[in-house]
Amino acid sequence: MRAWWLALHGVVLAAIVELGAPWPVKCLALLAALGHAAVFRPRPTPRLVLHGDGRVALPELGFEDFRVGPRSRHCGLWIRLDLRSAERALDILLLADQLDDFRWRSLRAELERLRTGGAPADTGGDPRPDLR
DSSP, X not given: OHHHHHHXXXXXXXXXXXXXXOHHHHHHHHHHHHHHHHHSOOOOOOOOEEBTTSEEEEGGGTEEEEEEOTTOXXXXXXXXXXXXXXXXXXXXXXXXXXXXXXXXXXHXXXXXXXXXXXXOSOTTOOBOOOOO
């Protein structure tokens, strides 16, 4: 995520330099773009804890009792989590580069198991490793 953020602002800075405007205007635009890059950095991905019985928790956000909803989808490059509780619903989009390969495959396998209604991977309901 950090590389994407830096690349985005690098493209913006290059475009400002190529802009056909006076240098004082370009300098103000460059300062604004650099200020935006520094101040409005994306927040880190919250920790996602998937329990064996299909419950999901987001401890940093204070959400403990979500269930994976029917609109959850996954493919090789992204996972869309439809999380539902009694009070609210959340949609979370995860991209493949946000998790290491093992956690990515584990999450996709668990989502497939939940979708097909297969037997739980562990019946104790213990939390899975951090899927951040």
